[in-house]
């Protein structure tokens with residue numbers, strides 16, 4: 001797998017792009033255009049988009065073309081995801097999105113340095129490659145995937161590193177959602193600073 005990707009930030013490997021509703025977290029339910037970049041060096045065993053990991057398997061697109069596709073739809077939230085989008089320098093993509101009137105949101109594990117101008121940072125920290133401090137501090141929402149009981153302690157560890165006002169979400173790992181969701185509900189009842197994030201798009205079968 002190529003981990004030294006994106007030397008030219010005017011072109012980026014894109015696995016897929018789609019206009020849908022944000023299925024998770026604070027913006028859940030709002031129209032959003034998703035740009036899924038290729039490349040990830042974190043390697044979560046339960047990742048729901050393993051096809052994204054190898055950047056070389058995905059065609060490179062000019063940021064102007066990525067943005068002109070996005071601008072065909074009326075929504076003005078662009079969610080940059082992956083893969084791990086911070087493996088790429090996002091300066092050119094986020095400025096082109098801003099010029100076209102988009103808010104720039106990112107879904108990240110925080111394992112690579114921040115780049116670009118980002119209006120909303122969703123940090124989902126992973127044990128397999130922990131986030132950098134700068135991303136813990138900058139995050140607007142923390143969204144921790146709960147795969148087993150030990151992940152509640154992982155969630156609290158990252159809540160303690162977050163800035164004041166950061167929204168706190170617990171999200172069941174999809175394959176274990178039946179088992180973990182009741183534990184998350186009980187946890188939130190005892191720790192009301194947390195909220196539940198479900199992957200709503202998977203329940204209603206939209207991308």
Ligand SMILES: C[S@@+](CC[C@H](N)C(=O)[O-])C[C@H]1O[C@@H](n2cnc3c(N)ncnc32)[C@H](O)[C@@H]1O
Nearest residue numbers: 046047048082083084107108109124172173174
């Ligand atoms: C596929 S990741 C891509 C962005 C970035 N690499 C990250 O992990 O945040 C997008 C979001 O989906 C979550 N996710 C991935 N696989 C999941 C699963 N099996 N169940 C629940 N959430 C999952 C991630 O934690 C992250 O919040």
Ligand SMILES: Nc1nc2[nH]cc(C(=O)O)c2c(=O)[nH]1
Nearest residue numbers: 021022023024081107201207
């Ligand atoms: N609808 C929808 N909402 C999402 N929120 C985060 C996603 C992601 O894969 O980053 C995602 C996704 O794949 N689809």
Ligand code: SF4
Nearest residue numbers: 040042043044047083
């Ligand atoms: S960091 Fe994100 S894209 Fe990478 S393996 Fe984990 S969930 Fe998948």
Ligand SMILES: [Mg+2]
Nearest residue numbers: 048049199207
């Ligand atoms: Mg997803």
